[in-house]
Amino acid sequence: MPKLEFFYDCGSPWTYLAFHRIESLAAEAGAELVWRPILVGGVFNAVNESVYEQRSNPVPAKIKYHAKDLGDWARLYGLEIGWPSVFPVNSVKVMRGAIAADAHGKLPEWSRAAFEAYWGEDRDVSQDTEIEALATRVGLDPKAMLAAIATPEIKAKLRENTDDLIQRGGFGSPTMIVDGEDLYFGNDRLPLLRAALGLSQ
Secondary structure, three states: OOEEEEEEOOOOHHHHHHHHHHHHHHHHHOOEEEEEEOOHHHHHHHHOOHHHHHHHOOOHHHHHHHHHHHHHHHHHHOOOOOOOOOOOOOOHHHHHHHHHHHOOOOHHHHHHHHHHHHHHOOOOOOOHHHHHHHHHHOOOOHHHHHHHOOOHHHHHHHHHHHHHHHHOOOOOOOEEEEOOOEEEEOHHHHHHHHHHOOOOO
């Protein structure tokens, strides 16, 4: 059985797109899907600071095309994606929440709810009230979730995942790694990922 690691941060719309397809892709391939929540800002700070340069000096034509491209992909996948009023978002709490939710078998549900809240409902998922709302949405205790994401163990696990991606050559979200070393970056690489897993297009 191939192993498919999915490194992700809910602050990326392209990651929301890939997240929407990754479970069914893994199931179709008979692959073990391993969720790896990360803090993408930590990745950018370490190995991809050009992201900040592009944001501070955007190319108008590329920005226009970016919006069209995102809309095209969203329609293809049947998703609602709008541009949030808070961008980029500080995703540290919500990504720690994914790790905390995993202890209750709720990581996919938590992550899906977080993506939908941020990209579909324009909710600022950096806020404690939104963390509590997400917990309620997926059937977890809101106060217990806030307590969990403040623990050293949860904080350390998010750092560990982020550092692991950097050490293995990753530079953003989403990153998919097959069998420990075959790396794919971005939603638009899902066809290549399918091929790597032996699936037809």
